[in-house]
Amino acid sequence: MLIRGPEDEILKKEQAFRIIRSTINEKGREALYDLTGLAGGFPIKKEDKRLLETYIGPAIYEEKLKRLAVEHLGGEEVIAFNRTTAGILATIIALTKPGGKIIHYLPESPSHPSVPESAKVRGAEYLEFDNIKEFYTPPGTKLIFITGATMDHKIIEIEEFKRIISLSKKARIPTVVDDASGARLRTIIYKQPKAIELGADLAITSTDKLMNGPRGGILAGKARLVKRIKSVAYKFGLEAQPPLIAAMVRALEEFEPTRLIKAIKLRDEVYEKLKRSFKGFQKTPTGVMIRPEEIKKEIEKRNVKTRLSPQETSYLWAMLLLQEHGIITIPAAGMPGASPTLRLDLSAPDAQRLKPDQITRILEETFQKLLDTIIEPEKAKKILGG
Amino acid sequence: MLIRGPEDEILKKEQAFRIIRSTINEKGREALYDLTGLAGGFPIKKEDKRLLETYIGPAIYEEKLKRLAVEHLGGEEVIAFNRTTAGILATIIALTKPGGKIIHYLPESPSHPSVPESAKVRGAEYLEFDNIKEFYTPPGTKLIFITGATMDHKIIEIEEFKRIISLSKKARIPTVVDDASGARLRTIIYKQPKAIELGADLAITSTDKLMNGPRGGILAGKARLVKRIKSVAYKFGLEAQPPLIAAMVRALEEFEPTRLIKAIKLRDEVYEKLKRSFKGFQKTPTGVMIRPEEIKKEIEKRNVKTRLSPQETSYLWAMLLLQEHGIITIPAAGMPGASPTLRLDLSAPDAQRLKPDQITRILEETFQKLLDTIIEPEKAKKILGG
Known part of the structure; x- marks a missing residue:
């Protein structure tokens, strides 16, 4: 060995x-x-370099980020994270409490560790399904995750996606789509609609997956929910810093x-x-x-x-x-x-x-x-x- | 109004x-x-720009970061964080459990929110002292924080610092020094030794405070503890990404x-x-x-x-x-x-x-x-x- x-x-x-x-x-x-497909590019331009500061950077790039991210993902409000994993942690802390239940549907188990690990640190119960026939939302469910495309690039069926959304709407439970690579894979290659167009409340994507952005995540969705997640993000230092945000803006601009x-x-x-x-x-x-x-x-x-x-x-x-x-x-x-x-x-x-x-x-x-x-x-x- | x-x-x-x-x-x-004193510079050089990728960046900069950070803070191992606050969250998750106690001594209350908020999300009890005469470590204390310099730049007395360290050593409880600005303020202006030289197990500093680095944090200290904190950091996406690390390296190189x-x-x-x-x-x-x-x-x-x-x-x-x-x-x-x-x-x-x-x-x-x-x-x- x-x-x-x-x-x-x-x-x-x-x-x-x-x-x-x-x-x-x-x-x-x-x-x-x-x-690797995870190179994490940093396509800032020469004119960006001197603007990447704590107060000057956001003044310049946050507006652009919002416009481009809403175009890419849909939704009303956005926030950029240091990593998609950090965005999932922030979402779970913001929208669940210890003892609450988090349900996750994905095309094939096991999940990326970020969802169960964040649930664990929050003290929330975690249930995972990869068979739509078994899927249900037990009482006390506070948040539903859907994985759009797994790490092995297995894609959710559109009918399954719609079914989860309709169940969650009936139960009035917010849905977050972990569309790390899915936001491009599902939409461009498999011609599926954006997660938010399909009715998801929130969607998060990784700017280094199938696009030339830095490692990091962008979350978009309902303003009311993004606001709560944002406040958790700043509280624990999970938000992307100006250099990353600038590179995300450029990557979205140049995305082809x-x-x-x-x-x-x-x-x-x-x-x-x-x-x-x-x-x-x-x-x-x-x-x-x-x-x-x-x-x-x-x-x-x-x-x-x-x-x-x-x-x-x-x-x-x-x-x-x-x-x-x-x-x-x-x-x-x-x-x-x-x-x-x-x-x-x-x-x-x-x-x-x-x-x-x-x-x-x-x-x-x-x-x-x-x-x-x-x-x-x-x-x-x-x-x-x- | x-x-x-x-x-x-x-x-x-x-x-x-x-x-x-x-x-x-x-x-x-x-x-x-x-x-603001928190401008968060991004002093990367032209030759850095194309190396700031997920796998190439760390290969180049992590070695340099370790050397420079150990010089700046002392300790055996280091890790760079997206923000000092994220480093404090990682430290608390790694070194405490729900129900454990976290004690914090600082020159003047209230603490920066990152310590009590992280304790809260961990489900740990939090006690804060700014009077050395009242300071004690109740049974069940798992971690002791010392703030080297407050947000208002109030500095800890060296005798108080030594007293806390000696109490913590007796009780065999690890100490972390939140030396966000203190790592420079205390040492350069007040001529105090580095936190780790004073016996702290871990010290964390902000690379945008009193130095021209990006917003972010560097934690250094005992290898055994840094290893555990690192694993939590990667698990939740709290670590600094290559562009930030490169800028930290340059800021430390140029620190004067x-x-x-x-x-x-x-x-x-x-x-x-x-x-x-x-x-x-x-x-x-x-x-x-x-x-x-x-x-x-x-x-x-x-x-x-x-x-x-x-x-x-x-x-x-x-x-x-x-x-x-x-x-x-x-x-x-x-x-x-x-x-x-x-x-x-x-x-x-x-x-x-x-x-x-x-x-x-x-x-x-x-x-x-x-x-x-x-x-x-x-x-x-x-x-x-x-």
């Missing part, structure tokens, strides 16, 4: 950070390709739905080419991925024996992609506990600098290198930072 | 934001002087204690000159201030009658300073509930562009204008955004 727990994952992450640092120092930013459509074309080309060498790759809404178990199968198919776990082979492949080609993915650079699935997001800005043939060749070459490495555990361990 | 509650304060703030916006659009940033010493010289000059026209101004550690009651007295001394409250006269003077001279202060641009004391921080970067004579003349002129305005309530109301 090369990765025995969070400590080893941290060593791996630190090794990834070392490679990122030395690549930047020796070859420059161009030699890196962040395909057609880029997502282009990413799908790139994905389809890459996927077809990959099929010639691999069976285990799957499409994601804006890229390709291979699960750890499938990597293991690809290895076995080549008659190579290894005692590495599927997860470890994925980490190793991701580290080789970074080390040899500057490609950043979550299994290499993610936090401990992040998904070990090797995923290439082709809507990432850096993906635009890669050709389909190049991506396929890089994956084939590094997979060969992976086969060479797994039979030398000492070498593998070193690559993983151990 | 022109300002009847938070709604009117918001109207005033929005009016201040309108003036800031139009000043920037018509005359540029140079025509504004942010003397002698600028604070220079600010004191400027303050003394301004204070002496102001005495010729006003009796009500007081020195602050790095500037001058006049309390609302003193403004009212200055008005009465000139035989001008007004039904405005002391607070309203302060808001009005602050708005006139902004409107006529581009000077930003908290009574004009602050959040609802912020202190109505008219305070000019002369350690602010923008203060370096103002001469003592100029500051005095501006205050005299706008005070004359204040006298003219308070006898016309309709005009006053308009200036306050009503």
